[in-house]
Amino acid sequence: GAVVSQHPSRVICKSGTSVKIECRSLDFQATTMFWYRQFPKQSLMLMATSNEGSKATYEQGVEKDKFLINHASLTLSTLTVTSAHPEDSSFYICSARLLLTNTDTQYFGPGTRLTVL
Amino acid sequence: KNEVEQSPQNLTAQEGEFITINCSYSVGISALHWLQQHPGGGIVSLFMLSSGKKKHGRLIATINIQEKHSSLHITASHPRDSAVYICAVMTQGGSEKLVFGKGTKLTVNP
Numbered sequence: 001g002a003v004v005s006q007h008p009s010r011v012i013c014k015s016g017t018s019v020k021i022e023c024r025s026l027d028f029q030a031t032t033m034f035w036y037r038q039f040p041k042q043s044l045m046l047m048a049t050s051n052e053g054s055k056a057t058y059e060q061g062v063e064k065d066k067f068l069i070n071h072a073s074l075t076l077s078t079l080t081v082t083s084a085h086p087e088d089s090s091f092y093i094c095s096a097r098l099l100l101t102n103t104d105t106q107y108f109g110p111g112t113r114l115t116v117l
Numbered sequence: 118k119n120e121v122e123q124s125p126q127n128l129t130a131q132e133g134e135f136i137t138i139n140c141s142y143s144v145g146i147s148a149l150h151w152l153q154q155h156p157g158g159g160i161v162s163l164f165m166l167s168s169g170k171k172k173h174g175r176l177i178a179t180i181n182i183q184e185k186h187s188s189l190h191i192t193a194s195h196p197r198d199s200a201v202y203i204c205a206v207m208t209q210g211g212s213e214k215l216v217f218g219k220g221t222k223l224t225v226n227p
Contacts, residue, residue, distance in 0.1 A: 034215075038158070043203065043217040091158050095215075104148065104207075106215065110159040 003027055004096045006109035013084055014117055020080045021112045023094030029074035030096035034106065035067075038091040050077045084116045120144050123204050123218035130225050136191040138221045140204030143185065150215065151178050151189045152203040160203075163189070194225045 003026040013019050023033055031052050036044040048069050049057045056069035066088075068080040077096075081088055091113050095106040121142045130136055140149070151163040164171050164178040166187065171178050175194075180187040191198055204218040 043219045044205075044215075045217075046214060049214070093158070093160060105162070105165045106150070107162060108152070108160040113158065 004094065004107045004109040006094055006112050008112060009110060010113045012115045012117065015085050016083055018080055018082045019084055019114060020078055021092055023077045023079070023096070023109050025075045025096040025107070028098050030098065031074060032097040033071060033077040034095045035069060035079050036093045036095070038093060044093060081114065084114070086116045089114055089116045119219070120216050121204055121206055121218040123221050125221060126219070127222045128224070130194050130223070132195060132225055132227050134194050136194050136223065138189045138202050138223070140187045140218055141185060142206050144206065144216070145209040146206040147209050148207045149180055149187050150205040152205060154201040154203060154220070196225045196227050199224050
């Protein structure tokens, strides 16, 4: 099956710093990637939809200036958590959409655990 | 009420048992995903369904569009099947967004 990678898998940072998370589709081109956040024992919550070459679409309640998304190529989207605070500590997951003639599915990355001290 | 409801929330089984996890949804969908999330967080897509039934190894997924219901079955369960199983639906209307259930935590004891 298609593979999506995320980097880093874990990051610990100090409050006030910025953290960049990369999401790559390794064997297919993804015009659309999604960023999710998952708090402990909660379901995944969609943060934003990232479209290659255009601005991301953020879900209600997600601060676009805090969570910067860049989808610079068909295989890479980045999420930057700016001025991170302890409440931003969470598990961040990306997915990439594979859209073909007979297929429309999403493949998930392994996730990035962010801990803000 | 959530658009996607899963049952049970938690499930404990003995190795070898037949497992069923249920998912009901209240919206029109174009497809339904079953996902597996192991401790540590990584998510694996098990199935994508829009009708009927799919089988992969010991896993079987069925969907009834009229009843807005899907089931995930695991035959001859094994401790390595212990994980959270998540149902997610892609809503109709051209949106590619997924709506997730809260997940079912499965523990299979040896």
